[in-house]
Amino acid sequence: MNTEHPNPQTKLTFNDDVIKKIAGIASRNVDGVLSLEGGMFSNLSNRFRSDSDPTQGVNAQVGEKQVTISLNITVEYGKDMRQIFNQVCQRVTQDIQRLTGLEVIEVAVEVDDVMSKQEWQEQATGKPNSNIENNSQVE
Numbered sequence: 001m002n003t004e005h006p007n008p009q010t011k012l013t014f015n016d017d018v019i020k021k022i023a024g025i026a027s028r029n030v031d032g033v034l035s036l037e038g039g040m041f042s043n044l045s046n047r048f049r050s051d052s053d054p055t056q057g058v059n060a061q062v063g064e065k066q067v068t069i070s071l072n073i074t075v076e077y078g079k080d081m082r083q084i085f086n087q088v089c090q091r092v093t094q095d096i097q098r099l100t101g102l103e104v105i106e107v108a109v110e111v112d113d114v115m116s117k118q119e120w121q122e123q124a125t126g127k128p129n130s131n132i133e134n135n136s137q138v139e
Contacts (some may be wrong), residue, residue: 014100016062020055023069026095027058030087032079035122036110037072067096068106074113074120085109 019071027033036057069092075081093104115123 013064014102016060017055018137019060019062019067019069019096019100019102020058022095022099023060023066023071023092024054024056024058026091027071027073027088028054029055030084030091032076032081032084034074034076034115034117035124036118037074062102066105067100067102068108069096069104070108072073072112074115075111076120077114077116081111081114 009136024036027036061068071088072094073084073088075084088109089107092107096102096104
């Protein structure tokens with residue numbers, strides 16, 4: 001009687017929202033990114049939401065081995081947007097590859113708005129996707 005068991009086939013997949021969450025968290029940790037914003041529908045639905053959504057403003061297309069990411073961000077006025085773009089791309093790519101093993105083949109960033117830190121804080125107070133508590137150390 002043969003008691004050997006063949007190695008089972010295994011497969012690891014990721015829901016798009018998992019990849020979007022990783023990209024959203026990575027992007028929000030870049031200095032100069034005030035927020036990630038969705039389109040008009042997301043902004044409208046955000047008014048009725050009471051909790052934060054780290055996937056807002058992030059789109060992902062996830063294949064078996066590769067992923068593409070697109071982000072819509074609000075940038076702090078006075079910051080070098082090219083440098084922010086480079087840092088966002090680098091951090092998103094590194095985090096997704098490190099955490100999932102997926103190859104990031106494209107990161108597209110659209111700057112939807114630019115505003116001062118103070119303007120943003122006044123506008124974002126009480127909104128669920130605001131990072132005010134995370135950015136309170138900045139004057």
